[in-house]
Amino acid sequence: METILELKNIHKSYGDKEVLKGVSLEVKKGEIISVLGPSGCGKSTMLNIIAGILNINDGKVILNSAEVTTNKKITPIEKRDLNMVFQDFALWPHMIAKDNILYGLKLKKTDEKTMKEKLQKMIDLLHLNGLMEQYPSELSGGQQQRVAIARALIMSPSIILLDEPLCNLDVQLRIEMRTEMAQIFKELQTTVFHVTHDPSEAFAMADRIVVMNQGKIDQIATPQECYQRPATAVVAGLLGAGNHIKGKIVLTQDDMAEVSLGNDTMLKCLNFSEQAAVQLYFRAEDCKFSYQPEANSLPIEVVMPTFEGGTYRVKAKTMNGEDITFLHDENIAKNTKGYLSIAQDKLYAYEQTDN
Secondary structure: OOEEEEEEEEEEEEOOEEEEEEEEEEEEOOOEEEEEOOOOOOHHHHHHHHHOOOOOOEEEEEEOOEEEEOOOOEOOHHHOOEEEEOOOOOOOOOOOHHHHHHHHHHHOOOOHHHHHHHHHHHHHHOOOOOOOOOOHHHOOHHHHHHHHHHHHHOOOOOEEEEEOOOOOOOHHHHHHHHHHHHHHHHHHOOOEEEEEOOHHHHHHHOOEEEEEEOOEEEEEEOHHHHHHOOOOHHHHHHOOOOEEEEEEEEEEEOOEEEEEEEOOEEEEEOEEOOOOEEEEEEOHHHEEEEOOOOOOEEEEEEEEEEEOOOOEEEEEEEOOOOEEEEEEOOOOOOOOEEEEEEOHHHOEEEEOOOO
């Protein structure tokens, strides 16, 4: 498959602070890449470098086989075959929707017949009938998002950059739009570089997820691989494994490790580091509560249950005093003692840190 975008050993610093520390990545034609990571990890910096907004200290950015950014030169954004959809949509407030969408084509002096045909295609594709004469202030958030996407797509760029494109929408609309966007991009075979802080958005849209951490890439894989086998503790935490407890690996056999939590509690896990002192990460939804010990279980005491509509999110403590959370179908009284069993393949053991 043809490579549209390539980042080669990208370094970027602001003064003494190194924001990107040798990032390398390839994006294939028609692929949707979602870049995920905590605030300050470098994901937005990477997007702005690709767009031509920022220069770099070292490395190369190659777009359509042409070098567009080095530490010595930078190809201006208007000369790159890409388009961008911003967080705030960045629509011209004094232009009606039609003129916003056609803005780039008019700059290129595209003939009227071609503009009309392309505009109608965008109207049909993004369900914009009846909105072309309205100003951005007269449109809902979802409608403004569709206009912004149409403005980007109508130029038929090699790659579209999405900068947190759904963060200003309410939850339900965000869910609807991410599904719709993924469907449109797939239908048009559009190459997309998507930056987000929302794992569910990345899962819904991406062919591959790039997880950033402190200026480096921790993992590049399909959403399923990242979720099922997170490469680092940061990846596990970002993708929902919010529980972590300390332990010590006392035995390894083939692909399985036995971890001692003290107090005669042992857990088995299939995903583990080579370090003896580890932190076990697991998700609230991967625990099963019982009043008697079951396979691969640890003793806990309930601190507080919270009803979330259809299920309870229960805060609890381990016998070592560590805070954990699990889900349960029924209410459990405060101070109730019981056990959480966790499947071996749902436990992830990483080198122990001070956090």
